[in-house]
Amino acid sequence: MPNIASILKAEISRVARKEVRAEIETLKKASVAHRASIAELRRQVNALEKELRRFAKTATRPATLPDSANEPAEGTKRRFSATRLAAHRTRLGLSAASYGQLVGVAGQTIYHWEQGKARPRVAQLESLAAVRDLGAREVAERLATR
Template sequence: MPNIASILKAEISRVARKEVRTEIETLKRASVGHRSSIAELRRQMSALEKELRRVAKGAARSVAAADTESDETSTKRRFSASRLASHRSKLGLSAANYGQLIGVSGQTIYHWEQGKARPRAAQLESLATVRSLSAREAAQRLSAN
């Protein structure tokens, strides 16, 4: 008569292998399902990225077209430090007074004249309006402030 302990041990290991095999099959099926859904998500992400690049390229083109249209409608202002200094001396104004007309400090005017800094677009527009003033008109504007 065989040993009951060895038969019991063999039966337990057989049942355990059977249970593990069914659990592993379930996990394998779940893993295959997850892998296919991951692959599908990657395909969707790739398609969306391509679409985003296409839309961004189109938006960049439309912005560039809008910029060229706005540049054509508005005049491009140029700046020259030496011309600024000569105009200020022609009007007979100090840098502080000239700066008041433009809306900046006298120190900023000195920096512009020395070429250490450049005026922004809005300041270039102010410079253009002051550039059209005569010495008398500039004095009137300063006395009004």
């Protein structure tokens, strides 16, 4: 005949398993719900990051204004060439700082323009065009007066 202690022990373990199984089922349901919400949040984050990259891309593009703020005074569109700027500066025999004084910018700005790291604004393009039309004597006179 079985021992009453072993029967009691078996019954207690059966009831405990039943209780644990019920608790685990609620935890599994909560885990599934949390995983679904995490997946939805990841999709939202990916969509927002994609939108942010798109906005960042459009923000780095130069904005062209339809009004006359982007147009030169004469009505002709000015083009900029970094190599031609460097060639003109060396042809005049000027340092970047001196050339910058003529244009009205810093010497470091001239270096950045020549290296293609930056581009001049419309007003600065007009100044560059005015300096481009000067001869060596006129450049020397302007630099002497500054």
